[in-house]
Amino acid sequence: MAQRILICDDAIFMRTMIADILTGAGYEVAGEAESGLQAVERYKALAPDLVTMDIVMPDMGGIDAVKAIIAHDPNAKILMCSAMGQQQLVVEAVQAGAKDFVVKPFQPARVIEAVQRLLG
C-alpha cells in the first residue's frame, strides 16, 4: 500500500506542486492543511506516515504545529519546507522534532530523496 502523506502549506499553489511531486513518485496524499491548527487536527485524524510542513502559515505557524504534533506522536515524521533565508527557523523546527528540511523552490528529486530517507 502506498505510504500516506499530509501536506501542510497555506498556498494551494505549493500544496499542488508538492502533491504532484509526491504522487508522481507513487505516494498517496492523505490530506492537506492550510494552517498550523489544521495541520495538527488533520494529523490526529489521518495518522499519516509523513507530514510536509511549511513554516509561515496563519493560525499557528509551522514550528508550533511541529511541537503540537510531536507532543501527540513523538515518532511523527515531519519534513520542513522552508524558503531561502530561514535557516534559523529550520534549526528551531528540527529542535522541536522535525526530521529534515527541503528548501523552496523545490527540486523534485531533492524532495523525493528526503521523503524516501524518512520513510525508510
Next chain:
Amino acid sequence: MSDAQRARYVALFAAEARTLLALGRRTVATWQREPDEPAHGAELFRVLHTIKGMAASLAFEELADQVHEGETALARVREGERTADAAWFADAEHLLDALTVRCEAEIVREGGPAAAASTAALGAARGGEVVRVEQGRLDALVADLGGLVTARQELERRAAADAISPVARAALAMARRLDVVQERILQVRMAPLSEILERIPPLVRDLARQLGKEVTIDVQGEALEVDRGILSLLPDPLLHLLRNAVDHGIESPEVRRAAGKRAAGRITLVARHDRDAILVELTDDGGGIDREAIAARERAAGRLDASATLSDDGLLAILARPGFSTAATLTDVSGRGVGLDAVLSRLHQVGASLSLSTVPGRGTAFTLRLPMRLGIVRALVAGVGGERYVLPLTHVAELIAWDPTEAHQVEGRLMLPVREERVPVLDLRRLLGHRGSPPPTHRPAILLEANGQRVALLSDRILGQVDAVVQPVDRPKGMPRWITGATVLDDGRPALMLDLASVV
C-alpha cells in the same frame, strides 16, 4: 515540468497572488489604523512570503527579488529598527501596487488567465470551505441544466392542461423544486466583481505614476456577483477605458490647477444593480472628450455632414472604430493592447452594451450594462404575426400600452411620448421583414434602454416571461447581429433570441 503542468501552476499563481495582494492591501490599511498591533505585520509578511515562494517556483526571478526586498524592509519594522510611519505605509502601498503590476505582467507573458482566473475565489474571506472546480465542469452542468429546464417547461405546459391529475400535480411539484436547483446551479457560476475590481486601483495608480498624473480612484459595488463567463470579459474593456481615462481624460496637475480643479484627478468605478442587469460606471473628472476636434476630423474625412453634430452615441461609435486614436501621438500607455472595437465585440456577444457621456472640462463617463447571467436568461416572449421571439430582460426598461394617436412624426421618424421624453419607435415587424397578416390594432411597446438611448419597440403581443436557455445559432452571412441565439419554448418549438441593444 511539462507545459500543461506549468500552465496549471501559472493559473494557480494568478488566482492566489491576486487574492494575497488584495489581502496585503487590506492588511496595510488596517495596520495603519492599528499601528501597535504586531499581527498585521505578521500577516503582511505571510502574504509577501507566500508570493515569493510561488514566484521562485515559477522562476519569476525579478518578482521574487522585488518581494524579497519588501520582506527585508518589513523585517526592519517588525524587529523595531524602523517605525511604521506614514511614509513607510505609503511605501508599502506602493510596493503592493508595483507587485500587482509585475504579477499581472508575468501572468500575461505566460499566456495565463489575464481575466478572472477560473480557479479564483480561493480567498477564505467569504466563509465556509472553498473548493476548486474546473470551469469546464461548471459549463457542462449549466448545459445539462438547459436541457432539463426545456423539458420541464414542456412538462409544465402539459400538466397545466390536466391540473387535477395526480401525475400533473407531481410534475408541477417537481418543476417547483427544479426552480430551486436551477437557481443554485446558476449561483455556483456567479463570482463577485471584486475579483476584477480589487485589482484596478493599483493598476491605475501605477499608470498615473508612469504618466506623471495625480489620480485618486474610488471603487464601489465590488460585492455584486455576475456569471464568471461575463466576469472574465471585463478586464480588457475596463483596462482599455481606464488607460484612456488616465492618459487622455485626466489632465496634468498644472492644467487642472489652471482650470480651478483639484490637482489630483478623480476616477470612480461604481457597480450597481439595474433591473436584470449590472451597471458598471467608470467616471473621470478630466477634460472630457474633444467632440469638436473629432467631429472636424470626421467632416474632413467626409464621414460626417458639414452641418451635423456628434451625439455621445455617435462619438462612441467613432471611438470604437478599429485603429481610432484621439491623441495626436499615441503614448506608450494607451497605444498598446487591443482596440475598443475588439473588446466591445466580445461584450456584445454576451448581450452587454456600452454607453458614453462626456462634458467638455468636466469629464467623461462610460457605462457598461452587463447581463448577470449566461446560459439561461430571464426573457420576455413577444409575438409578431405567428412567430414568437424572446428578448433578454437586460435591456428591457418597461412595457407600455400606447395609443397610435399619441405618436408623431418628427424629422421623418415616428416618436412616442413616454412621460417627459419623446422616444423613437421601432417596429419589430419591419425589423424582421415580417409580411403577411396585418398587425392587431392594439400593439404593446417594449421600452428598450441600451447605450444610453431608449427606443419603443412595437410587437404584436406580449406572451409572458421565460427562463430562456440560450443556444447558439448557425450564422449565415448577412444575419443581423442582434439575433443572438435561439431557445426552445415550452411547447417544444424554437424561437429566435433578439438582443436589440445594438439597434437602439
